[in-house]
Amino acid sequence: MEVVTQVSTMPLASKHSTSRDLPPVELDLSSFLFESIDASQFIDVQRWSPFFDMIPIDPYIKDGYRYKSIAWFRVKHTKVAPMAEIDAHLAEVNRLSGMSEETSREYLSGPPAWQSDETGYACWNLPQYALQQSIKYNPVHGDLRREYQRISELVTDSADFHKLLDCYASFFGWSDAIVLVQFQRVDCFANRIGFPAVEGFHQDGNRHVGMLVVDRVNLTGDSGVSQYVLDDHGKKTDDLVFNSVIHPGRLIFWNDKRVWHYGTEIKVADSSVNGGRGIRDVVIVSAKTPPANMPVGPVPNSYRNW
Numbered sequence: 001m002e003v004v005t006q007v008s009t010m011p012l013a014s015k016h017s018t019s020r021d022l023p024p025v026e027l028d029l030s031s032f033l034f035e036s037i038d039a040s041q042f043i044d045v046q047r048w049s050p051f052f053d054m055i056p057i058d059p060y061i062k063d064g065y066r067y068k069s070i071a072w073f074r075v076k077h078t079k080v081a082p083m084a085e086i087d088a089h090l091a092e093v094n095r096l097s098g099m100s101e102e103t104s105r106e107y108l109s110g111p112p113a114w115q116s117d118e119t120g121y122a123c124w125n126l127p128q129y130a131l132q133q134s135i136k137y138n139p140v141h142g143d144l145r146r147e148y149q150r151i152s153e154l155v156t157d158s159a160d161f162h163k164l165l166d167c168y169a170s171f172f173g174w175s176d177a178i179v180l181v182q183f184q185r186v187d188c189f190a191n192r193i194g195f196p197a198v199e200g201f202h203q204d205g206n207r208h209v210g211m212l213v214v215d216r217v218n219l220t221g222d223s224g225v226s227q228y229v230l231d232d233h234g235k236k237t238d239d240l241v242f243n244s245v246i247h248p249g250r251l252i253f254w255n256d257k258r259v260w261h262y263g264t265e266i267k268v269a270d271s272s273v274n275g276g277r278g279i280r281d282v283v284i285v286s287a288k289t290p291p292a293n294m295p296v297g298p299v300p301n302s303y304r305n306w
């Protein structure tokens with residue numbers, strides 16, 4: 001099993017030059033594949049574990065082994081102007097969500113929910129948008145809209161969660177982006193394996209993605225393995241450039257344009273413990289910057305509070 005990894009244990013804010021006084025410098029994605037860091041240095045993931053027990057089952061996975069909740073944020077550096085395409089996109093989706101212009105403006109130009117004095121990034125909590133791939137081309141009748149419950153505010157309002165977003169933004173050094181955060185659990189039993197990546201090796205149409213592993217419970221050591229292969233002009237290649245279990249507390253960033261990713265199926269280690277259940281809990285962060293994939297759909301009726 002060949003394992004190629006680049007590991008750093010330094011908190012990213014000190015490693016990269018992002019500061020509150022200067023506009024950020026974007027990481028050169030032409031020379032970046034992936035990098036794994038020890039997030040347990042600045043995030044106590046064990047405190048997030050209980051929240052995964054509350055995540056509803058993902059109704060769009062018919063075999064019922066996946067649980068998902070999501071939340072949307074805008075993360076922009078204070079030394080750069082807002083990106084007009086992001087403002088326009090959010091205004092349009094807010095309008096389609098039945099939001100008044102006044103309320104919509106709160107999200108677009110109101111004060112941020114928090115801001116980092118160290119890196120200069122500021123964050124706005126966005127409404128509970130649906131996941132929808134093609135609103136840009138068909139705003140009213142796009143692809144299937146997938147509705148998910150919001151990640152608990154006890155998590156999203158916590159200092160550790162802010163550090164995760166701040167770390168993600170600082171690592172890549174974007175100026176302004178919409179960030180989708182997904183809390184995802186996959187489970188398995190002795191008679192039923194679980195699939196972290198239903199679609200096999202794939203790309204998600206982002207520029208870069210991060211995954212923080214929160215927990216692995218009662219899984220065989222060789223299951224739920226993260227794997228990357230290189231992209232070759234839009235086609236998947238065969239040789240694994242990363243093939244390793246990512247352990248709880250570790251955060252990995254990768255270049256979604258340069259590599260295809262996969263997580264192997266998960267299997268129960270011991271059917272006599274934990275009710276015979278194995279679980280893998282992860283947080284996935286993906287930043288959306290136009291003209292990339294902007295899968296933001298109107299807020300489902302049940303989440304409209306305006």
Ligand SMILES: [Fe+2]
Pocket residue numbers: 202203204261
């Ligand atoms: Fe993916």
